[in-house]
Amino acid sequence: MKVLFPYAQTTQGVTIRVSPQFLPDQSAAGRWVWAYHIRIENDGDAPVQLVSRHWVITDANGHTEEVRGAGVVGEQPIIEPGRSFDYVSGCPLATPSGMMQGSYRMIGADGKAFDVAIPAFSLDSPHGRLRVN
Numbered sequence: 001m002k003v004l005f006p007y008a009q010t011t012q013g014v015t016i017r018v019s020p021q022f023l024p025d026q027s028a029a030g031r032w033v034w035a036y037h038i039r040i041e042n043d044g045d046a047p048v049q050l051v052s053r054h055w056v057i058t059d060a061n062g063h064t065e066e067v068r069g070a071g072v073v074g075e076q077p078i079i080e081p082g083r084s085f086d087y088v089s090g091c092p093l094a095t096p097s098g099m100m101q102g103s104y105r106m107i108g109a110d111g112k113a114f115d116v117a118i119p120a121f122s123l124d125s126p127h128g129r130l131r132v133n
Helices: none
Strands: 007-011 014-022 032-042 048-059 064-070 084-093 097-108 113-124
Touching: 014 097, 014 113, 032 097, 032 113, 048 084, 084 097
Parallel strands: none
Antiparallel strands: 007 014, 007 113, 014 032, 032 084, 048 064, 048 097, 097 113
């Protein structure tokens, strides 16, 4: 099954693609849950290693939580040029909608660290109110 990635951003030759999905079977009153599929593509000419992550998660009430940690899903993958790394993770919220954004810390082949932006993406459920800004 082909995954559609509606959100994408490229920083220093690394493209981050995101596909969020609401999980109604894991959601209950007062707790809404999403899965998000991330694809990290190395469009550069040297390998990069993802060493840490930083997420900023905001619910519909404006409550913000920051999450920092080593790697992703227990890994610190090395991504060769022209290759990609995919993973799926999840996010619960206390509101029926919200958003996430953040960055990955990468180490280039030269040993220098740099940050790659994760595009802001919307967490929407059928239970949220649609607001036009």
